Amino acid sequence: MENNTTRKRIIIKIKDFLLGKKNREFLIFLFFFALSAVFWLLQTLNENFETEIAVPLKLQNVPNNLTITSDLPEELRVTVQDKGSVLMKYLYGQSLTPVVVDYQKYESGGLAGRVEVSDQEVKKAIVAQLFTSTKVLAIKPDTLEFYYNRGLKKKVPVVINGVIEPAQQYYLRRVESKPDSVVVFAPSSILDTLQAVYTQNFYQSGLIENKSLSIPAQPIRGAKFIPDVLDVYIDVDVYTEKTVEVPVEGVNFPADKDLRTFPSKVNVTFKVGSKGYKQVTAEDFVLVVSYEELLQNTSSKIPLHLKSIPEGVSAVRIHPAEVDYLLEQSSVD
Numbered sequence: 001m002e003n004n005t006t007r008k009r010i011i012i013k014i015k016d017f018l019l020g021k022k023n024r025e026f027l028i029f030l031f032f033f034a035l036s037a038v039f040w041l042l043q044t045l046n047e048n049f050e051t052e053i054a055v056p057l058k059l060q061n062v063p064n065n066l067t068i069t070s071d072l073p074e075e076l077r078v079t080v081q082d083k084g085s086v087l088m089k090y091l092y093g094q095s096l097t098p099v100v101v102d103y104q105k106y107e108s109g110g111l112a113g114r115v116e117v118s119d120q121e122v123k124k125a126i127v128a129q130l131f132t133s134t135k136v137l138a139i140k141p142d143t144l145e146f147y148y149n150r151g152l153k154k155k156v157p158v159v160i161n162g163v164i165e166p167a168q169q170y171y172l173r174r175v176e177s178k179p180d181s182v183v184v185f186a187p188s189s190i191l192d193t194l195q196a197v198y199t200q201n202f203y204q205s206g207l208i209e210n211k212s213l214s215i216p217a218q219p220i221r222g223a224k225f226i227p228d229v230l231d232v233y234i235d236v237d238v239y240t241e242k243t244v245e246v247p248v249e250g251v252n253f254p255a256d257k258d259l260r261t262f263p264s265k266v267n268v269t270f271k272v273g274s275k276g277y278k279q280v281t282a283e284d285f286v287l288v289v290s291y292e293e294l295l296q297n298t299s300s301k302i303p304l305h306l307k308s309i310p311e312g313v314s315a316v317r318i319h320p321a322e323v324d325y326l327l328e329q330s331s332v333d
Contacts, residue, residue: 056098069224186223237273
């Protein structure tokens with residue numbers, strides 16, 4: 001009983017609100033506004049417009065022993081002209097069936113080749129499913145083609161084509177592609193001159209840690225790569241400084257001559273990546289004084305030279321860079 005009374009009160013309040021003078025005028029305004037919008041929409045839909053619609057494209061009846069090395073696009077972008085009411089049906093109502101390209105119609109029997117689909121054939125297939133009042137103004141792409149291949153292939157290396165800049169105090173330790181080569185299906189005119197496949201250009205800067213990227217291969221018209229996306233692995237490391245004590249060795253000395261230097265060992269300081277810090281030791285360096293240089297030397301000191309420097313080492317410094325020496329006569333049995 002109470003619920004019915006409450007409901008009646010709410011209905012009366014809403015009725016009084018809507019039938020009030022100010023609200024009644026507002027409702028009348030909304031009615032005429034909606035009516036004018038409907039007339040405007042009807043008039044607009046009766047005028048001619050241009051729009052672009054998508055029409056699916058499909059290649060069928062491709063033999064299993066054949067590889068399509070340059071695919072057709074998945075859809076065509078068709079510019080059409082008609083009344084707005086008709087265009088609305090294309091955009092939000094009627095779905096268009098795919099334009100079918102039948103490979104068997106273009107079968108030539110060669111090992112590899114190129115097929116160009118007639119634009120008139122494509123336009124005819126599109127027009128067949130449009131309203132008669134609709135005009136086709138343009139079709140993109142304007143040329144349809146695909147390349148086919150029956151086993152002509154070649155394995156070529158991958159060349160990484162990018163700019164990589166590590167952050168300050170870091171250096172590029174290694175860059176590699178996985179896989180490091182790809183199989184290319186293409187006509188012999190392409191395979192005969194193809195020496196490598198390049199990745200698309202890329203740019204990486206400020207790197208402070210290792211990074212993996214998926215980079216597509218640069219496309220070649222009429223060729224198909226397997227795989228066509230490469231995993232590029234970038235290995236960066238931070239520089240650190242290390243000092244080792246390396247003995248001085250004489251080279252090309254006669255059997256009856258001995259070299260003594262003071263000191264006999266010197267410090268070699270260098271930059272190396274943190275990942276290779278423990279691997280680089282004093283045994284990786286060879287510090288020498290040659291007998292020929294000693295004969296021409298007029299000073300009491302002789303400069304030192306590094307004969308061997310391990311890979312991954314840079315900014316090498318020797319201290320002291322010159323040493324005192326003594327040339328002794330040795331007994332030869």
